[in-house]
Amino acid sequence: MRNIIKAFRLERIKGRHTRTWLIMLLTAWLLPLLIFIFTLTLDRDPEIYMDKVVTSWFDQVFKGVSAFGMLFLPMAVVLLTAQVSSVEHKNNTWQLIETQPIPKWSIFIAKYFRVLVQVLLVILLFFAGQYMAYAVLYKLLHIDAQYYSLAVSWADTLAYILNLFAGAMSFMALMFVLHINIRMTNLLSTCAIVSLLGYTMAKVFFPDIPAWVPLVQLEKVSGGISEVGAWLNYYARLSLVQSLFILVVGYLFYYYRNYRRYFFKQYGTLAFAAATVLLGAVAAYWLSQPRYQPSHGRSVLAGHVDADTEVKELLLVSGEGLPLAAIPVEENGDFRLVLDSVDIPMSHYSLLQPLNRQPVIAYKDKPSAFFMTNGDSVHLYIKMRNGFTDMDISGDRRAESAAAGIGFSNMEQLKWKIENDRIKGDEAAFLEQLEKSYRRDVKASGGYTTIDGYAVAPDVSGRNTTLLNLKALSLWELYGKMKSKSELAASDQFGFINRLREALDFNDVSLVAREEFADNYFRYLHENREVTDIQKPALLDRIKDDRVRDAMRYQALKSLLDNNALDDSLVLAMYDTEMVKIRSARYRKALATDYQSRKARTNFSVLPEFLFEDENGAKQSLRQFAGNYIVLDIWASWCPPCKANAPYFYDYADKFRDRNVKFVAVSVDQHINAWKTHKTPNPNIVNWHTSFSSDFIRYFGIKGIPRYILISPEGVPLQHELPMPSQSGFETVLKQYIK
C-alpha cells in the first residue's frame, strides 16, 4: 500500500506541465456548453412545449448523458490513458522509473489509479457543468422555467455517476492496457477515437454487437440507471468484472514486456495466467446465459395514488380494454389487490379511473402500461397533478414490456416490396430475403435484454415467434400468388416455409389478446386471403380451443362494431347472432359499450345536447344551429392527418357558405393553448373544443381522429363517418343532402 501511494505521488509529479486538466475540462464541459448555447439560440416555438410536460429539470440535466457517455467520456479515457503512458514511452523513461526502489506492480496500479481519479473527475465535472448550465438557464435567465420543477434528485445523480464510472471501467482498462503496452501512442489513440466515432455507424450495420464490447457497455450505462433499484446495472457490473480481467492480462504483458522468454519459465505466473484465462471464460459463459425476472409467487397489484383530486377506485383493464377487476383505493391513497382469482395472461395492463374512464397514463420514457402475468407482483406509484399523470412502476416484467414492440421491423420492411400483388425489384431473391428478415426479427424479439440484464421470458419470445411465423406465411402466400405450383415448390427447397407451418401454435390466449395476431390469424384461417369483418365470424368454427375461439370472436365483433363503413342494421344483426356464442362474460361485458353506441345511432333520434367550449371559454351547443346541416370535424393540433385534411375542410366551408350548412371544427387537444394557437381564423368555420373523454366523443364512439360527421337540420346524425375531405367522396356525400 505504501508503495502504491508512493508511486501515485510520483505519477502526480510526472503529470506536471502536461495540461491534463485541459483535456479533462474540455471533455467534461464542451457538451454542457454546447447544450447551453443551443438552448439559448433555440427558436422557442410554443407548439413544441405546449404538449410537453417535463416535471423536473432534472430530466433535462440527464439529456446530455447519452452523448457524454458515448463520445466525450470515452474520448477523455483515450486521451488520459494515452497521456499517462506516453509520458514513459516518449524517452523510454520506464528505465528511469523501474530502476528506483518501487515495485513494477505499484507503478502499474498507480498509473491506473491516476486514470481512475481523472475519469471520475471528468464525470463529476460534467454533472457539475450540466447543473450549472441549467441553473443559469432556468434560475438566472428564466428560460422555460415555467415547465420545470427545479428539484434535484441527488440519489439519481449518484446512481448515474456510479453507473457511468463503472460502465467506463472496462473501456478504461482496455485503453490503459493497450497504451501501456504499445509504444505507438499517437497511432493507438487515433485508432481508438476513430473506432469510437465508427461505433455509432457500425451499430447500423451490425445491430447486435455483443455486450462484452466496452463501447456497448458505455452506451448502455449512459442510457439509464438500473430500473430494478440495483446500485449498478448489469452492464456496469459486467464492465467492472471485465476490467479486472483485462487488467490482469495487461499487467502480465506489461511485466514481461522486456523478457517474454522468462515468462514461460515462471511456472507460478504461467499457472496464474492460465487460471485468469479460465476464470474469464467461465465468467463469459455465465454472463452469456439469459436471466429472467423472477415470478413473485402471488399475483398482487399494489401501490399508492398521490392525486390532487379524490380517487376512490381504479379499474384494472387488459391491453385490449377488457375490465378485469375494480381496485378500491384507501383514503391515504394506498391500494392493494390480490389477483389470484383472476386469470392474467402475460400482457400489457393498465389502470382506469372509473369516474370518466380516463386511463392512468405515464409520461416521460416510462411505459404507459405495465406488463404482468399470473404470479407477478407489481407496485405502482401514481402521481396526478393538474391533469398530468406520472407513474413509477416497479416489479413488472421489464424485459417483456420493453421487447413487446421490438423485432418486427425487418418483416414490415419486406412488406413494402410488394405492391399491387407484384414484387418490386429482384423476385428471385425474395424468399431468401424473407428468410433472412425472419431470422433477424426472431433474434431481435427474443434477444432483447434490459439494462439490468434480464431477457425476455421464453413464453413471450415464443409468442413473438408465432406472430412472426404468421407474418412470414402471409408474405409467402403473397409471393405464391405470382408463381405457378411447380415454381413455388421448387423455391422452398430448404423447407423453410414448411417448418414455419409446422411450428405454428394457436392455443395461447394471451397471444390472441394482440389485435395484430388476431388479424394475422384470421387471414391464416382464410387461406391467407384478405378477410373482411363480415367473413370473420364464419371462420371461427375452425378454431378448436374454446378459450382461443372466445377471444377471437371477441376480436371479430370488436372490429365489426368499429367498422363504420358497414351498414348499421347488418352489423347489429350479425352481432346479435354471434354474441350469444361467447362464453366468457368478461368479453360480453367489454363489447357492451361499443354495441350500445352503435345501436344508439341507428335510432336516427335527435342528438342529446352536448356542450362545447368556444375560444372565450363560454359553453356552446349544437342546438343553436337548428335548421342548418352541420358538418363536424373532430381534430387535434398534434394529429398530422387532421392537419393535412384541414385546408380541404376549410375550402368546403367557403364553397358552401351560402347554403344552410355550418362547418364546425371541434378540437380534442389536451391543452387549450395548443388548440388556440392552431385553430383557423377562417370566418366560415366555428371553432370549438371538447375533451376526448367527453360524452359527445363517447356517444359517437370516436376512437381515432380525424373524424367527419354530418348532422341534419333536425339534429339527427346522417353520416357517422364521412370520407376524408381530401378525397372526392366527401363532396359527393355532402351534395346528396345539401341541395
Next chain:
Amino acid sequence: MDTIIDIQQLSYSYNNNFKALDDISIQVPRGAVYGFLGPNGAGKSTTMRMLAGIMPDESGAIRVFGEPLGGQLPGVYAKIGCLVEQPVLYSHLTAKDHLELVLKSNGLALDKIDPILEMVGLTRAKHLAVKRYSLGMKQRLAIGLCLVKEPELLLLDEPVNGLDPNGMQEVREMLLRLNGQHGITIFISSHLLAELEKMCSHICIINKGKIHFQGTMQELKLKFEGTPVRISIGDYDGPVSLPGYEVLRKDHTITCHLQSRNEIPVIVRRLVEQGIPVYEVKQEGSLESWFMDIIQ
C-alpha cells in the same frame, strides 16, 4: 575486501545464433572504480542491463551485495544508481522535478536537490524543461539523478558520452571524489581505454562476449611494462621462435614485449639468423595497441 558485484559464468544470447555474453565472470571489490572496457557490441550494455535488473538474469549468476540480484529487486535500487546507455529523462519536466521524483521514490528528504544541482552544475537551469537541455546537460542531470540517492554502487554506462573535454574532466573528478570521500563503488563502462586508464582502480576487458583481461590497473600495467615492438616479416610463413619473449603473431606481423629498447638489435639479429626477413621494426605505444589487437 568484500565483493560487491559477483558475476559467475554468466551467459546470455538474444537468439540461437548469437551469444551476447559467453560465460563471463566478474568480481568487483568494495570501493573500487571498476572499468569495463570493450568495443561497441562487445556485450558491455547487455552486462550493464542485466546488472541493472532491466533484463532478467534467468540463471541467477549475478550476485550483488552478496545476494542474488533477482531476489533483491526492486529494493536494491535504493543502493544502486544506474545510468544505462543514453540518459532517459522526462522531456516536459524540469531538473528539480526529476530530482524530486527520484528522492520521493527513495523516500528521501527533498533538501538535497540544491546541493546536487550545484554539484552537476545545473543550478541555473533547474526550472528549465529538459527538452531545452543540451546533450551534456542531460547527461549531467542523469548522473545527478544517480548520485542523489547516495548509492553504495554506481553503474555507469558510457557516462561521458557526448560531453565536451571539460565536462569529461569534471565528471571524472566528481566520480573520483565520490569514490574517495564516500567509498562508493563505481562500475563504469566505456569503449575508450584512455578514459578508463585515468580513473579506474580495476579494469576488465571484454570483446565479443568474452573476457580478455580482469584485474587491477597495476596488474595490467605490469603485464605490459616494457617496450612492445611490432615487426613486419614480409611473406614469411615458417615458424618464428624467440625463446624468453612472449610473441603474438598475426599474419606477417609479430608483436613481442622487450624489457628495454636495447634489446631490439638482439631480436632483429636472432630473426635474421633464422632466415626470417625483417622489413620493418616499429616501437609500439602501450596498452592501447594491445587493446586494439584484441578487438580487431
